[in-house]
Amino acid sequence: MGFPAEAIPARVAENLIVECGTPPRTAWRLASELSLDVAADRYNALTGDPRAGMRGTRIWEYEQWPDRGVRPTVAALRVLATVYGTCWKSLLGLRDLEQLPAKDLAEYHAEAEPEVPRPKARAPVRVEERVDEEIGTGVLDDAILLTKTNVDDTQLDDLWSDLDFLGGVYTRTAPESILGQLAVVEERVSAMLKGRQRPKQTQDLLLAGAKCSAMMAWIAGDLGRYRLSRELNSAAWLYTQYADDFLARRWVRTSQARVAFWAGNGVESAKLAADGLTYHVGGRLTDAPLVLAEARGWSSVQAERQVLDAIAHWTSIEDPDLGAGGEDRFFNITKDRRHYMAGTSLLAVGQATSALREFTTAREAYEKLSPENRWEAMDPMIRIDTGRAYLRLDDLEGAAAHVEPLLEADVAKQPDMVRATLKLLAAELSGPRWRPAPAARHLAEALQDASAPGRP
Structure with a gap:
């Protein structure tokens, strides 16, 4: 036209x-x-x-x-x-x-x-x-675009250095402070991912995001903020899906199992830990934390056979010389914490004598650690559950000897699981077995006062 x-x-x-x-x-x-x-x-x-x-x-x-x-x-x-x-x-x-x-x-x-x-x-x-x-x-x-990146090796090294440092100082630093610092690291990772990187750089950022989010979830759980923990662990798992890395999946499953247990979902915790063990990564992140998490998860429902099988598995692989340190120290728990987890699992299924042996080993291992490698919460937790083991063995004096030092401690400022375990001990002292004993009632009342919020 x-x-x-x-x-x-x-x-x-x-x-x-x-x-x-x-x-x-x-x-x-x-x-x-x-x-x-x-x-x-x-x-x-x-x-x-x-x-x-x-x-x-x-x-x-x-x-x-x-x-x-x-x-x-x-x-x-x-x-x-x-x-x-x-x-x-x-x-x-x-x-x-x-x-x-x-x-x-x-x-x-x-x-x-x-x-x-x-x-x-x-x-x-x-x-x-x-x-x-x-x-x-x-x-x-279009091909030249692949050479343009908003990330360099120095930035990536700084991210990993910050994660390693924060994972190392967590045992001696207020959890809220570490959580806030990790949040800043996560924001840096997120900002970088919104730009353009070479494939290897993107992979490194995804791994850093997974580890940072899993650490944040772990710490939020210690503070009793379980909803936030689950959201952070979900984000961490999403990072691992895109990174497609077995070590990252282990980090997240370790954190998820821990958070699920303390949130009251023991069976879920056991299953998450068992799934984490299917991702084989060599020696960087040992099997021990996940095996013990599986045992502890099953102990919440008194599944004795599963607990004893898991403890036997852990005993066969336990390395007594494995100490603190390494880039995955945050997830590779120290010897005192490993034996404490074994003891709590055994105690839950009625194995009080075996549990007491594990708590004794945990106490010895804790006292051998240098102050910078000690997790402050371990001292009250070992004392509380050692006391519970003595109660199961009908030894009120033995229980009192271990838990009385907590009466002078500021337990109210400890992580959520310390207060939860202390309440459990107080409930057992107030139960039918020990209610007639005045010493048990007095100890239960004193422990409740010691853990009360706002205690001077």
Whole structure:
């Protein structure tokens, strides 16, 4: 009909709108002969990042508005207009204008009709010439994008150094302080992941995110904030799914099992620990924490056979020389904590004598540790459960000798599990077996007072 090539999309869009009742944004996309996904790709390319967030589904939602879908911003309309070779005002009909916020409507009326940005017209060429010209166009530029990164080795080294340091000082630093510092590390990881990295750098960031989130979940659990713990562990597991790394999965399963147990989900804890053991990683993160977590989980439901099997497994692999240190020290618990976990599991299934032996070993191991490697909460926990073991053996004096030092300690500021275990001991002292004994009642009352919030 004699129209120049560059004018055809506008005439097609006009007729789609007038003759077919097609909404303006859909009409201009169809007139430009673009699918939703291709339009989204061109949108992202114009914004400077081919991996930006525009998707074909979002453009479809823009086209459904105002009946349904999502209202496009003026900024989005400007980019779409450039993609379609028109001005942003032509992408709005009267029904759209009726629903626009006052600010956007004022901008619509204030702006003069701009010169329509149109792609440069190309002289007609034969099909075979077009193929020769366009094959490979932009491939080199796209490949060069892979060399551009917002991350360098120094930044990654700093992240891992911070995680190792915070994992090492946790035993002697207030949990709330460590949690706050880890949150800053996680924010750095998240910010870097939003940029562009080489594949190996992305993998390192995902691993750092997994470890940081799992550590935060562990510590939030120590503070009794179990909902936050579960959210953090879910985030950590998502990181591991993308990182596809067995060691990372072990970190997260170790944290998940611990949090689940102290939140009162013992069977879930045991199953999470058992799953963690299926990820074989050599010697970096030993089997002991997960095996003992499995035993402790089953002990919550007095599953004696499963507990004894797990303890036997742990005994066969226990390395008495394995101490604190190493980059995974946060998850590789020290000897005193390993024997304490074994003791609590045995005590829960009625093996009081065996449990007492484990608590004695735990006490000896704790006292041999240097002060910087001691976890402060271990002292009251060993004392409390040693006292419980003596009660099971009908030795009230032995129990009192171990727990009376807690009467002078500031137990109220200890992690949540210390207070929970102390309440359990007080309940046992107040139970039918020891209720007639005045000494037991007095000790129970004193322990309850010692753990009360706001104690001076």
